[in-house]
Amino acid sequence: MIDAADKVVQDDERAMELFLQSRQRHQAAPDAWxxxxxxxxxxxxxxxxxxxxxxxxxxxxxxxxxxxDVERR
Ligand SMILES: [Zn+2]
Structure with missing residues (x-):
């Protein structure tokens, strides 16, 4: 069973992963970043x-x- 708190943690980790990947891609173009x-x-x-x-x-x-909160409504 996955409760809401677990899902939030997973989303956070996924978001950070994407953020780091994106930042690496943008290192050559700091203005764009x-x-x-x-x-x-x-x-x-x-x-x-x-x-x-x-x-x-x-x-x-x-x-x-x-x-x-919105998703829970
Ligand atoms: Zn808010």
């Missing part, structure tokens, strides 16, 4: 969404805790 890391704020709580999450889910509008 800097443009990509513009801060995006969560629709619900206003917190800055971590770049790793945006790399994994470029169209996300919420931070992970808020997105989890």
């Amino acid at each position: 800097a443009q990509r890391s513009d801060e995006i704020h969560c629709l619900d709580c206003g917190e800055v969404i971590p770049p790793a999450r945006l790399v994994a889910m470029p169209h996300t509008k919420r931070c992970q805790p808020c997105a989890s």
